[in-house]
Amino acid sequence: xxxNKMKLSHLDLQYDVRKKFFKKPVLKQxxxxxxxxxxxxxxxxGSRCGDIKxxxxxxxxxxxxxxQLKEDFKDRLxxxxxxxxxxxxxxxxxxVMGYAHSLGFKWGMTSNAVxxxxxxxxxxxxxxxxxxxxxxxxxxxxxxxxxxxxxAYKRAMEGIQNLIDLDCFDEIMxxxxxxxxxxxxxxxxxxxxxxxxxxxxxxxGIEPIGRALDHPELLLTxxxxxxxxxxxxxKRADNEPVTYGCCHYLGLEYEREVRDWYFFCMAGITVxxxxxxxxxxxxxxxxxxxxxxxxxxxxxxxxxxxxENEFKVFRxxxxxxxxxxxxxxxNKYCMGGAFHTWDYVNNTQRLCLMDSLEKNx
Numbered sequence: 001x002x003x004n005k006m007k008l009s010h011l012d013l014q015y016d017v018r019k020k021f022f023k024k025p026v027l028k029q030x031x032x033x034x035x036x037x038x039x040x041x042x043x044x045x046g047s048r049c050g051d052i053k054x055x056x057x058x059x060x061x062x063x064x065x066x067x068q069l070k071e072d073f074k075d076r077l078x079x080x081x082x083x084x085x086x087x088x089x090x091x092x093x094x095x096v097m098g099y100a101h102s103l104g105f106k107w108g109m110t111s112n113a114v115x116x117x118x119x120x121x122x123x124x125x126x127x128x129x130x131x132x133x134x135x136x137x138x139x140x141x142x143x144x145x146x147x148x149x150x151x152a153y154k155r156a157m158e159g160i161q162n163l164i165d166l167d168c169f170d171e172i173m174x175x176x177x178x179x180x181x182x183x184x185x186x187x188x189x190x191x192x193x194x195x196x197x198x199x200x201x202x203x204x205g206i207e208p209i210g211r212a213l214d215h216p217e218l219l220l221t222x223x224x225x226x227x228x229x230x231x232x233x234x235k236r237a238d239n240e241p242v243t244y245g246c247c248h249y250l251g252l253e254y255e256r257e258v259r260d261w262y263f264f265c266m267a268g269i270t271v272x273x274x275x276x277x278x279x280x281x282x283x284x285x286x287x288x289x290x291x292x293x294x295x296x297x298x299x300x301x302x303x304x305x306x307x308e309n310e311f312k313v314f315r316x317x318x319x320x321x322x323x324x325x326x327x328x329x330x331n332k333y334c335m336g337g338a339f340h341t342w343d344y345v346n347n348t349q350r351l352c353l354m355d356s357l358e359k360n361x
Contacts (some may be wrong), residue, residue: 004252007262011255011333014262018335021269022315027307029266030069030078031273031284032062034090040112041148042137043218044177046210046285046340049085056276059092063099065274065298070103072304079130080107083284085276088115094123101128108132110175113159114152121162124169131171133202134160138182139189146182157196164197171199175245178228179206179218186231190242203232204245207341208350209285222356229357232258247341248353249334267339268314272307274298280306282314285340292344314339321347330354 035056038049069077080100087093087109100107108131109124116124124132136156137146143153163172174193178186186203193201205220205228206212212219220228229250235242236258244250244258246266255262267282274280278298279288286293295310318336319325325336334354336342341351 007252007256011262014264015332018264018269025269025307025311025315026076027073027078027272028270029272030080030303031271032080032082032096033084033273033275033284034062034082034087034093034096035085036276037089038085038112039089039114039149040086040152042135042211043146043215044137044179044206044210044212046207046212047085048211054276056090057278059095061278061298062092062096065303066096066100066103066105068302068304069105072302077105080105081110082107083110086112086115088120094127097127097129106130108171110135111159112147112152113156113163114149116159116162118162118165121159121166124163125166129169131173132163132169133173133175134163135177136174136189136193137177138185139192142182142185146179160196160198172197173200173202174198175202175204177204177206178220178224180220180224181218183220183224183228186228190235190240194240198241200241200243202243202245203228204247207247207285209287209340220356222359225353225356229254229258247338248351249330249337251330251354251357253357263334265335265338268295268311272303272311274303280310282311283340286342287340290344313344318342318347322349325349328354 036047036049036054082097088111097107107129109129110133113134134156137143140153144150160172163169176189205225206218208219229244232242232244233254243260249263250258267286271283272280273282273284275288279294280296280298280303281288281293288294292313296306319328319331319334322336325331328334337349337352341349343350
């Protein structure tokens with residue numbers, strides 16, 4: 001069996017599995033958006049975070065949610081992933097995450113690592129953190145510029161080293177969001193990542209969401225997209241721990257070549273999120289102001305009730321809602337693509353990488 005036939009066989013199997021998940025979803029990961037406050041102001045932030053004094057749930061409210069999850073999902077606890085904003089700015093971080101650990105939850109965090117001093121790293125160890133993803137978006141000057149904070153790169157790299165020094169976390173990942181101006185820095189960034197003892201380096205292209213919509217000049221061209229995927233494929237061929245993000249169907253040329261498995265948008269199927277105000281929906285990268293996205297609020301209903309009885313917008317093949325997608329030869333495997341770049345008003349996909357890649361052949 002040649003490689004493409006094998007891939008098609010795998011994709012057919014995944015299609016059947018995905019249809020089963022539509023009928024019987026299994027919660028594996030639950031994101032807690034602890035705060036929208038952030039000490040950086042990134043060009044590409046999907047949630048437009050910054051110096052925001054938004055209403056937040058207090059620690060006891062998050063602990064009550066954890067108690068409910070422990071009771072309702074006792075047979076299989078989801079992993080908790082905390083994010084923001086910068087989650088370390090949340091005033092009750094240690095109290096909430098220490099409590100999650102005491103209940104037996106595995107948990108991870110997305111952070112800019114600016115605040116991870118040796119003392120904070122030890123606090124994360126005490127609270128039982130398993131995994132962390134730290135953002136590094138370019139070489140020092142570029143990273144600081146993108147994130148709107150002088151010294152951000154230096155402090156983030158120090159934070160990463162403070163985590164490495166403890167030698168106790170399951171995975172320390174660096175995540176890089178590449179844009180049109182920074183794709184030329186991939187090779188020197190690779191040299192830097194190779195010199196530090198991280199477990200993996202995840203790379204993704206900038207997405208047309210959030211603050212990136214204000215900077216169309218940063219979006220990747222068709223050439224950029226192919227160069228990015230070729231870069232990752234080449235490194236993985238040398239057994240380097242480099243991977244492409246989970247977003248978007250890439251076609252037979254790149255699927256299973258740039259990440260461990262095939263595209264499968266898990267939002268609302270195995271993944272859910274609770275926002276800073278208690279709203280519940282699929283993925284925090286999805287624009288929550290779009291119609292029909294919010295499925296309920298934790299203050300009105302138990303999370304398990306919302307999970308089991310709502311989320312219908314996430315649990316069907318959306319490709320049939322759009323004529324172009326419906327007529328696409330890849331729609332069985334793509335199903336309309338990533339949820340977070342889908343336009344729910346016009347029922348169209350704002351970022352189809354198959355289009356970009358086919359333009360560049």
